[in-house]
Amino acid sequence: MNRPGSTARGWRVALVAAWMAVVGQAHAAIIELNGRQGQIRLDSAELERHSEARDIEVSDDISYRRDMRYRAVPLAVLLQRMGLTPEDTLEVVALDGFVAQLPGALVLRREGQPWLAIEPAGNPWPILTGKAAGTGPFYIVWPDAAGVKNEQWPYAVAKLNLRDAPALRWPQLTPAANVPEGSAIRRGKEQFMVHCLACHRLNGGGEAQLGPDLNWPMSPVEYFQPQALRQLIRSPSSVRHWPSQGMPAFGQDQISDVQLDDLLAYLGHMARERKIQPQP
Numbered sequence: 001m002n003r004p005g006s007t008a009r010g011w012r013v014a015l016v017a018a019w020m021a022v023v024g025q026a027h028a029a030i031i032e033l034n035g036r037q038g039q040i041r042l043d044s045a046e047l048e049r050h051s052e053a054r055d056i057e058v059s060d061d062i063s064y065r066r067d068m069r070y071r072a073v074p075l076a077v078l079l080q081r082m083g084l085t086p087e088d089t090l091e092v093v094a095l096d097g098f099v100a101q102l103p104g105a106l107v108l109r110r111e112g113q114p115w116l117a118i119e120p121a122g123n124p125w126p127i128l129t130g131k132a133a134g135t136g137p138f139y140i141v142w143p144d145a146a147g148v149k150n151e152q153w154p155y156a157v158a159k160l161n162l163r164d165a166p167a168l169r170w171p172q173l174t175p176a177a178n179v180p181e182g183s184a185i186r187r188g189k190e191q192f193m194v195h196c197l198a199c200h201r202l203n204g205g206g207e208a209q210l211g212p213d214l215n216w217p218m219s220p221v222e223y224f225q226p227q228a229l230r231q232l233i234r235s236p237s238s239v240r241h242w243p244s245q246g247m248p249a250f251g252q253d254q255i256s257d258v259q260l261d262d263l264l265a266y267l268g269h270m271a272r273e274r275k276i277q278p279q280p
């Protein structure tokens, strides 16, 4: 009964300390930009007060699956400071190992421009269904999402890096030279870049650390029945299920049947062509 923390005052101190820890932590949210001029670090409080910051509505937010309201700045504000051009790629690094490669032309588009939502200090966004956290501290949102895929809404963002296009950085993602332009295999590679590269590497190429490499040491086309692999991409939990499962479902709205054929043609080709031994 005489423990120091058990008095009313002790509780209040503990509460204030906890409150300060929460607020202090929220205040400390930093986004790091690595652009042409080197590194810039911006903090969330500063961004919330930016002259171009607004309260925006996002209908049918893809992470929360409902209408959301955010304090946000146009992503272009940050991209300008990085010196990003439409030919560059914006690499978005999240806290959980998700690393999106977004084409410069997409993130710089004027019509339907993306915004950087900023989690308010001391008032965190809701926890995501089935996850341990919400989409803070920073989240790239598309109030007009025409032509934007689910994996192009990175959340829990920590860094924005200016990069070359993935095909230049990682030649091991490219099909063999004798594969004709416009073939299913080449189209499938584009599907892989948009939907899979944010979580999976292939032949060691990529930055992601969430899911396994999809061609090394083996490819899923070699160890899954074709129909089961298709079903796993469409609905992973209909093939196997456990609480911390991380692979999202890709419905027809994300990948059409033809695009899925293309993607599997690409994975099959890459498995047949596997030559290198990437470093684990």
Ligand code: HEC
Binding pocket: 098, 151, 192, 195, 196, 197, 198, 199, 200, 210, 211, 212, 214, 220, 232, 233, 236, 244, 245, 246, 247, 248, 250
């Ligand atoms: C948001 C991250 C994420 C994205 C995007 C993603 N995956 Fe996955 N994937 C995972 C994770 C994590 C696993 C490991 C199993 C799990 O936790 O569900 C996985 C597992 C897999 C597996 C099973 C591998 C094995 O050996 O068990 C296959 C096949 C697969 N993913 C294919 C794909 C393809 C193809 C795409 C693109 C259409 C894709 N994934 C996109 C996260 C992702």
